[in-house]
Amino acid sequence: MSKKYETETPSYTMTTVMEEAARCLLCHDAPCSQACPAHTDPGKFIRSVRFRNVKGAAETIRENNALGAICARVCPTEKYCELACSRTGIDSPIDIGGIQRYVTDFEQQAKMDILKKGDSNGKTIAIVGSGPAGLQTATTMLERGYAVDIYEKSEKAGGYLTYGIPEYRLPQDIVDFEIKRIVNLGADIHYNVTVGKDITMDDLKANHDAVVVAVGASEAKSLSIFAGNDYVESAVDFLARVKDAKGDITDVPQNAVVIGGGDVAMDVATTLKRLDAKNVTDVAYEEFDEFRASKKELEGTRKAGVTIVDGYVPSAVDDNVVTFKHRKIDSELKIKADKIILAIGQQINADNLGINIERGVVPYVGYKTEDPKVYITGDIAKGDQTVVWAVRKGKKVADLVDQTLLGGTK
Amino acid sequence: MIDKDLSVDFMGVHFENPFLLSSSPVGNCYDMCAKAFDEGWGGVVFKTIGPKHFKIDEVSPRFDELTKEGTPFVGFKNMEQIAEHPLEENLHDLKKLKENYPDKIVVASIMGTNEEDWEELAQLVTEAKADMIEMNLSCPQMTSHEMGSDVGTNPELVKKYCAAVKRGSDLPMMAKMTPNITDMVPAAKASMDGGADGIATINTVKSISNIDLDKKVALPIVNGKSSISGFSGKAVKPIALRFIQQLRTAAGMELLPISGIGGIETWQDAAEFILLGATTLQVTTSVMQYGYRIVEDMKNGLMHYMEEQHVDHLSDLIGLATKNIVPAEDLDRDYKVYPKIDWDKCIGCGRCYISCFDGAHQAITWDEEKRRPSVNINRCVGCQLCNLVCPVGAITTGEKVMKPGRQGKAEDKQVDSSRLTHF
Numbered sequence: 122m123s124k125k126y127e128t129e130t131p132s133y134t135m136t137t138v139m140e141e142a143a144r145c146l147l148c149h150d151a152p153c154s155q156a157c158p159a160h161t162d163p164g165k166f167i168r169s170v171r172f173r174n175v176k177g178a179a180e181t182i183r184e185n186n187a188l189g190a191i192c193a194r195v196c197p198t199e200k201y202c203e204l205a206c207s208r209t210g211i212d213s214p215i216d217i218g219g220i221q222r223y224v225t226d227f228e229q230q231a232k233m234d235i236l237k238k239g240d241s242n243g244k245t246i247a248i249v250g251s252g253p254a255g256l257q258t259a260t261t262m263l264e265r266g267y268a269v270d271i272y273e274k275s276e277k278a279g280g281y282l283t284y285g286i287p288e289y290r291l292p293q294d295i296v297d298f299e300i301k302r303i304v305n306l307g308a309d310i311h312y313n314v315t316v317g318k319d320i321t322m323d324d325l326k327a328n329h330d331a332v333v334v335a336v337g338a339s340e341a342k343s344l345s346i347f348a349g350n351d352y353v354e355s356a357v358d359f360l361a362r363v364k365d366a367k368g369d370i371t372d373v374p375q376n377a378v379v380i381g382g383g384d385v386a387m388d389v390a391t392t393l394k395r396l397d398a399k400n401v402t403d404v405a406y407e408e409f410d411e412f413r414a415s416k417k418e419l420e421g422t423r424k425a426g427v428t429i430v431d432g433y434v435p436s437a438v439d440d441n442v443v444t445f446k447h448r449k450i451d452s453e454l455k456i457k458a459d460k461i462i463l464a465i466g467q468q469i470n471a472d473n474l475g476i477n478i479e480r481g482v483v484p485y486v487g488y489k490t491e492d493p494k495v496y497i498t499g500d501i502a503k504g505d506q507t508v509v510w511a512v513r514k515g516k517k518v519a520d521l522v523d524q525t526l527l528g529g530t531k
Numbered sequence: 532m533i534d535k536d537l538s539v540d541f542m543g544v545h546f547e548n549p550f551l552l553s554s555s556p557v558g559n560c561y562d563m564c565a566k567a568f569d570e571g572w573g574g575v576v577f578k579t580i581g582p583k584h585f586k587i588d589e590v591s592p593r594f595d596e597l598t599k600e601g602t603p604f605v606g607f608k609n610m611e612q613i614a615e616h617p618l619e620e621n622l623h624d625l626k627k628l629k630e631n632y633p634d635k636i637v638v639a640s641i642m643g644t645n646e647e648d649w650e651e652l653a654q655l656v657t658e659a660k661a662d663m664i665e666m667n668l669s670c671p672q673m674t675s676h677e678m679g680s681d682v683g684t685n686p687e688l689v690k691k692y693c694a695a696v697k698r699g700s701d702l703p704m705m706a707k708m709t710p711n712i713t714d715m716v717p718a719a720k721a722s723m724d725g726g727a728d729g730i731a732t733i734n735t736v737k738s739i740s741n742i743d744l745d746k747k748v749a750l751p752i753v754n755g756k757s758s759i760s761g762f763s764g765k766a767v768k769p770i771a772l773r774f775i776q777q778l779r780t781a782a783g784m785e786l787l788p789i790s791g792i793g794g795i796e797t798w799q800d801a802a803e804f805i806l807l808g809a810t811t812l813q814v815t816t817s818v819m820q821y822g823y824r825i826v827e828d829m830k831n832g833l834m835h836y837m838e839e840q841h842v843d844h845l846s847d848l849i850g851l852a853t854k855n856i857v858p859a860e861d862l863d864r865d866y867k868v869y870p871k872i873d874w875d876k877c878i879g880c881g882r883c884y885i886s887c888f889d890g891a892h893q894a895i896t897w898d899e900e901k902r903r904p905s906v907n908i909n910r911c912v913g914c915q916l917c918n919l920v921c922p923v924g925a926i927t928t929g930e931k932v933m934k935p936g937r938q939g940k941a942e943d944k945q946v947d948s949s950r951l952t953h954f
Contacts, residue, residue: 150899152879171600208878211878
C-alpha cells in the first residue's frame with residue numbers, strides 16, 4: 122500500500138491526551154454533550170480521561186455508539202460538539218474527536234468487550250445494507266434481544282466506510298474491527314446478496330418481524346454534459362477502486378480536475394495528491410464562505426497541495442477540456458485534464474425494494490413507510506448524510522421498531 | 532538586560548546571589564558543581580560527605596514522581612543517600628572547586644554516626660577550604676538509624692553533634708533540619724545551643740508516592756519491594772514555608788539565618804522564601820527535572836521583582852511577610868467579601884456553580900438558558916471558592932460588608948491579591 126495513502130495522523134499518547142483533557146473546563150451541563158446528533162457525551166468521557174478512568178470513558182462512548190472509533194476519525198466535530206465547546210471562549214475548542222480516538226484505540230488494545238447482547242425476545246429483524254446506519258440499527262436491536270440478519274450487496278460490509286472514506290482518514294482495520302464487534306454480538310451478515318434481485322422483499326417480510334432498509338445513497342449523480350465522456354469517473358467509483366486496491370492503482374493521472382465542494386470532493390482531491398498526481402484542481406459550485414466540506418477536510422486538502430477554485434460551475438466539456446463559468450461574475454475557466462472526477466452528490470438506488478422515491482429522496486417524514494413491516498434509515502431517511510447522523514438514525518429506527526413490536530423494552 | 536544586586540551576606544559569608552544547589556545528586560562531583568557555577572549559581576552545597584567507615588550502597592531504580600493531569604514532577608521521591616565517592620575524592624573536589632571558583636561559595640555538607648565522625652569530618656572539610664559547613668541531620672532514607680532524620684528529631688543528639696562540629700572547625704555552620712517532626716523549634720534551638728550559626732530547611736518529607744496496582748508494591752520497585760523515603764518538589768513548598776515561618780517567629784529566633792529549601796523552581800517561589808526570612812535558597816528537584824539553567828530565570832525574575840518593589844538590594848526583602856502571618860485567632864472576622872462576576876468575561880462553563888453547590892454554600896444560581904451564574908448574597912459567606920475555580924478570571928473580590936452587629940468600615944478591609952487576578 123502506498124505509504125502516503127495509508128498513513129493516518131498520529132494519535133495522542135497517555136501524556137498528551139492528559140494534557141488535552143486538562144484543557145477541558147469540565148463544564149456544568151456541558152454544552153458539547155448536548156451538541157452531538159448521536160448523543161455522545163464528551164463531557165462525561167473527557168472527565169473520565171481527566172480522572173484516569175480510560176475504561177470508563179470507553180464505556181460511555183461505546184454504549185452509545187457502535188461506531189465510536191469511526192466517528193472519532195471522520196466526524197465533522199467542528200459543526201457539533203467542538204462548536205459548542207466553552208473552551209472556545211478562551212482559545213480553541215478541546216480536540217474532542219482526538220480524545221475519542223485515543224479512548225477507542227485504548228478500548229481496542231485492552232480488548233474490552235463493552236456491548237452486551239440482550240436476552241432473546243424471539244423476534245427477528247432484517248436489515249438491508251451494512252453501512253453505518255445498518256450497523257448501528259443492528260447493534261441496538263441485538264442489545265435489545267432481537268435476532269438480526271443483514272443483507273449486503275457487496276463482498277465486504279461497511280458501505281461507504283469500506284468503499285468510500287480513504288484509508289488515511291479511516292483505516293480499514295478500524296472499520297473491520299468495529300464490524301467484527303457487531304458480528305460477535307450476533308449480527309448475521311449475508312454478503313453478495315442484492316435484495317430485490319437475489320432475494321425479494323416479500324421473502325424478507327415473510328421471514329422477519331420487520332425489515333429496515335438502509336441502502337444509503339450510493340449512486341453517483343452526473344451532469345448531462347459529461348454523459349458518455351471517457352475521461353469522466355464518479356467520485357464514489359474512484360474512491361471505491363482506490364480503497365479496494367489499497368492505493369495501488371495504475372492510472373494515476375498527471376493532471377486531474379475534481380468537480381464538487383463537499384467532503385467527498387476533498388477526499389478525492391487529497392487521495393489523488395497522496396497517490397502523487399501532479400496537478401489536482403478542485404472546482405466547487407459553492408464559494409468558501411458557504412463551503413459544504415468541513416474545515417478540517419478543506420484544510421487537509423489545501424495542505425496536500427490541491428488548487429481549489431470556488432464559485433464556478435461546469436458549462437461545457439470538449440473531450441478532456443472542461444469550461445467553467447463563475448456563478449456571479451463574468452469569468453470563465455478552462456481546464457484540460459487527463460481525468461475528470463465528479464463529486465457532485467449521490468442519490469438513492471432502491472429498485473425493487475418497494476420504497477417510494479421522488480426525485481432522489483423518499484417522501485416519508487420519519488422512519489416508517491406505507492408498509493407497516495418496512496422501515497427506512499440512514500441516508501435515505503430525512504436528515505443529514507453523515508456517519509454521526511447515520512448512528513443517530515440507526516438508534517432512532519431501532520427504538521421505533523422495538524416500540525412497535527414489543528412496546529419498547531428499554 | 533536588567534541588573535540588580537542579588538548578593539546576600541549569610542552567616543558572615545558573602546554570596547553573589549542566593550541560589551545554591553542543595554546537598555543531593557545535583558552536586559555530586561567537581562564537574563557538576565563547576566557547570567552549575569558556570570551557569571550562574573552563587574554556591575553549591577556539595578553532596579553530603581560521610582565517614583570512611585560508612586559504606587554507601589544504592590538501589591536501582593531509586594526515584595519516582597507524582598503527576599497530576601499532564602503535569603510531571605508535581606512531587607519527586609528519592610531514595611539516594613549521601614555521596615558515594617571516596618572521602619579523599621570528595622575532599623579533593625571541594626578544594627579544586629574553591630581554587631577554580633574563588634568567588635563562589637562552596638558549602639560542605641557532612642554527616643557522621645557519632646561525635647568523633649562529626650568532629651573529624653568538620654576538620655577535613657575545613658582543611659579542604661570549604662567556606663561553610665552544613666550538618667545533614669535530616670536525610671530520611673539512611674540505612675543506619677544513627678544517621679539522618681532519626682538524629683535530627685532528637686534535640687539532645689543534635690546539640691551534641693553540633694558541638695562536635697564546632698570543636699572540629701571554626702567555619703560558619705548551619706544545621707539542616709527535617710520536616711518529619713511536629714515542631715522544628717526544639718531541634719533548631721538545640722542546634723543553636725550546640726553552636727550552629729543558622730538553619731537549613733526543609734530536607735525531604737518521608738513519603739510513599741505511588742503504588743503499582745498490579746504488583747502491589749510502592750514505587751520505585753527495588754526487586755519486588757520498596758521503602759518509605761524522601762519527597763520533594765513543588766508539592767512540599769507549602770510545608771517548607773510553614774516551618775520557616777514557625778522558626779522565625781519563635782521567641783529569640785527572629786533573626787535566625789535561614790537557608791530555605793523545598794520546591795523552589797521559579798523566581799516567585801524564591802521570593803516567597805525570602806519574604807518569610809530565608810537569606811539563601813537551595814534547589815535540587817527542579818534542577819533534576821530541568822537542569823542548572825533554571826537559575827537564569829530565577830535570578831532575572833527576582834531582579835525584575837526587585838525593580839517592581841523599588842528595592843536596590845535583595846536583602847531588603849528578607850522577612851517582609853513574616854509579620855503578616857498571625858495566629859488564626861488574631862484574624863479579623865468581622866466582615867465578608869462577596870464575589871463579583873464579570874459577565875463579559877464569563878464563558879458559561881458553570882464551574883463556579885458546581886463548586887459553590889458541592890463545596891461551599893449553594894450561593895450561586897445558574898441560568899440554564901443563558902448559561903450564566905449569579906451570586907445570591909443571602910447565602911454567600913464570602914469564601915471566594917468560585918473565584919479560585921473560575922478558569923477565565925471572570926470572578927474577583929467584590930463588595931465588602933460588615934457582619935451584623937460588628938464595628939468598623941467594610942471598605943477599609945484589605946482582601947485583594949494580585950495572585951487572584953493573574954489573568
